[in-house]
Amino acid sequence: MNDMIKELNATGLSCDSLAVKPGVIFAALPGTVADGRNYISQAKENGAVAVLSLPGTDTEGLPLIADENPRLRYAHMAREFYPKQPRTLVAMTGTNGKSSTVEFLRQLWTHAGYQAACFGTLGVMSPKGYEAMTHTTPDAVALHETLHNLAEQGVTHVAMEASSHGLVQYRLDGVDVTASGFSNLTQDHFDYHANESEYFEAKARLFSELTPSDAPVVITVDGTHGKELAKQAQSRGQEVTRIGWTGDNIRIDEIIPRAASQDLTLIIDGKRHELTLPLAGEFQSLNAVAALALALQTGVSLKAGLEGLQKLTGVSGRLERAGQTKDGAPVFVDFAHTEDGLDKLLRSVRPHTMGRIVVVFGCGGDRDPDKRSKMGAVAAKLADSVIVTDDNPRTENARDIRLQVMKGCPGAKNVEGREAAIALGISELGPQDCLVIAGKGHETGQIIGTKTIPFSDVAVAQRLLRELSE
Numbered sequence: 001m002n003d004m005i006k007e008l009n010a011t012g013l014s015c016d017s018l019a020v021k022p023g024v025i026f027a028a029l030p031g032t033v034a035d036g037r038n039y040i041s042q043a044k045e046n047g048a049v050a051v052l053s054l055p056g057t058d059t060e061g062l063p064l065i066a067d068e069n070p071r072l073r074y075a076h077m078a079r080e081f082y083p084k085q086p087r088t089l090v091a092m093t094g095t096n097g098k099s100s101t102v103e104f105l106r107q108l109w110t111h112a113g114y115q116a117a118c119f120g121t122l123g124v125m126s127p128k129g130y131e132a133m134t135h136t137t138p139d140a141v142a143l144h145e146t147l148h149n150l151a152e153q154g155v156t157h158v159a160m161e162a163s164s165h166g167l168v169q170y171r172l173d174g175v176d177v178t179a180s181g182f183s184n185l186t187q188d189h190f191d192y193h194a195n196e197s198e199y200f201e202a203k204a205r206l207f208s209e210l211t212p213s214d215a216p217v218v219i220t221v222d223g224t225h226g227k228e229l230a231k232q233a234q235s236r237g238q239e240v241t242r243i244g245w246t247g248d249n250i251r252i253d254e255i256i257p258r259a260a261s262q263d264l265t266l267i268i269d270g271k272r273h274e275l276t277l278p279l280a281g282e283f284q285s286l287n288a289v290a291a292l293a294l295a296l297q298t299g300v301s302l303k304a305g306l307e308g309l310q311k312l313t314g315v316s317g318r319l320e321r322a323g324q325t326k327d328g329a330p331v332f333v334d335f336a337h338t339e340d341g342l343d344k345l346l347r348s349v350r351p352h353t354m355g356r357i358v359v360v361f362g363c364g365g366d367r368d369p370d371k372r373s374k375m376g377a378v379a380a381k382l383a384d385s386v387i388v389t390d391d392n393p394r395t396e397n398a399r400d401i402r403l404q405v406m407k408g409c410p411g412a413k414n415v416e417g418r419e420a421a422i423a424l425g426i427s428e429l430g431p432q433d434c435l436v437i438a439g440k441g442h443e444t445g446q447i448i449g450t451k452t453i454p455f456s457d458v459a460v461a462q463r464l465l466r467e468l469s470e
């Protein structure tokens, strides 16, 4: 451990004054809402032994660890407190598909006999079981602590989600990334990133700054951003696996949708492979292929990888079949919360549906307002009946959010309250139809104001289906 940390006899590190305990170094970080430097006295009262912050910070007499980039330093110090890391560490970025890919990769590794884990939006999944987490990419201290604990448990392979917020805020710095992956980049988070190029630069940091130049990278090259990232990675000398419908290394040649599965033809390094993926939805094939490519780069044989794909189980809240009406019309719950996600979701469901697609969705408050009408327009274009409702209004007015969504789908029904909207969706279903409830996926709460009220799309849909069949 660093001499300075030893000298201070520090027992920990935290950027939250409220969480500071005696012996902890307080990182006073300027943020988006508050400025950690305003909480130094509180941290001191709680027993902080030093302050990490910008040069010149008034630390109220505590020793100052000065750094021009205190967030980056914070991440590297976090590593010193939690030094152990599993030997294989994959980081996955992209607008959509991260959670699915890391979970599929965890399953492929486990199938191949490795002690494997993944973490992100859905929490930590390890051989020890499941543990909740608050962020897709946790704060640097929580992230390093998680990796350290997984290594102590004997986990050798970990896949983690690298969100753009996490990358910009240096939450992953200090992680010895051994391979990384990219799914796609489409609109999201324009409330946080100034524009698309800043958003792209945030994602690109994973490859240019966090992944060593001799490490393999797996890139879905179907979009312009993927192509650009692949070019940049290649010029740095990284070994690039190009995947997707247009991938040179792993190409999806054909997908034949079945009722609840897909027959895939993949061309891997020029050779044809046919298999059945036991999941519905084209986007799941793309994520499964990304997981396969990352597995092959991290010790899994092609034979075990292809076998593993045929045994994949779906990710909670990602095109999850919650149940069906008594006439057999399925109800799916999915986490699509972007224009592209909703587009891919509705297109994915179409080939599996004989009748009409009914969609229930809304948009989150305190999140990118520009995506709202765009999601409305996609729903109007690709579904037969659109019901706009609430999705975590947070501190915004729920009705205003719905009206912004409705601008893109003026013919849609506007239903206050998510349960009422789901009930209406179910009531519209004929025997050949299907209901898609999008936006909340695995979530178990509806955030209204700053309170979270228990709410699960799967549980509500199942209860309503049960009540209707009684």
Ligand SMILES: CC(=O)N[C@H]1[C@@H](OP(=O)(O)OP(=O)(O)OC[C@H]2O[C@@H](n3ccc(=O)[nH]c3=O)[C@H](O)[C@@H]2O)O[C@H](CO)[C@@H](O)[C@@H]1O[C@H](C)C(=O)N[C@@H](C)C(=O)N[C@H](CCC(=O)O)C(=O)O
Pocket: 015, 016, 017, 018, 029, 030, 031, 032, 033, 034, 035, 036, 037, 039, 134, 135, 136, 137, 138, 139, 163, 164, 165, 166, 192
């Ligand atoms: C916009 C954003 O990413 N904010 C995150 C960031 O906050 P910040 O540094 O801007 O914090 P701030 O509230 O301005 O406060 C500044 C500093 O003062 C400290 N403070 C503040 C108050 C106090 O009483 N005492 C105190 O010490 C704070 O701990 C912080 O260090 O760092 C905080 C500590 O790690 C995070 O909790 C916080 O996540 C907020 C709650 C959040 O909602 N983040 C979301 C948008 C997010 O990160 N999402 C991505 C996924 C996005 C995706 O879908 O791809 C994720 O990785 O989860």
Ligand SMILES: Nc1ncnc2c1ncn2[C@@H]1O[C@H](COP(=O)(O)OP(=O)(O)OP(=O)(O)O)[C@@H](O)[C@H]1O
Pocket: 094, 095, 096, 097, 098, 099, 100, 101, 121, 136, 161, 183, 184, 283, 284, 286, 287, 317, 318, 319, 334, 335, 336, 337, 340, 341, 342, 344, 345, 441
């Ligand atoms: N490869 C993909 N391309 C486009 N859309 C996708 C893809 N994979 C998943 N989706 C859509 O995005 C939703 C979220 O998927 P997933 O949770 O895997 O993404 P994520 O990148 O982890 O999202 P988040 O940024 O919220 O963590 C899915 O429910 C689906 O609707």
Ligand SMILES: N[C@H](CCC[C@H](N)C(=O)O)C(=O)O
Pocket: 136, 337, 363, 364, 365, 367, 391, 392, 439, 440, 443
């Ligand atoms: N990771 C995404 C999830 C959005 C999910 C949706 N239910 C919402 O609340 O907007 C975010 O925090 O922007």
Ligand SMILES: [Mg+2]
Pocket: 098, 099, 100, 120, 121, 122, 136, 161
């Ligand atoms: Mg995720």
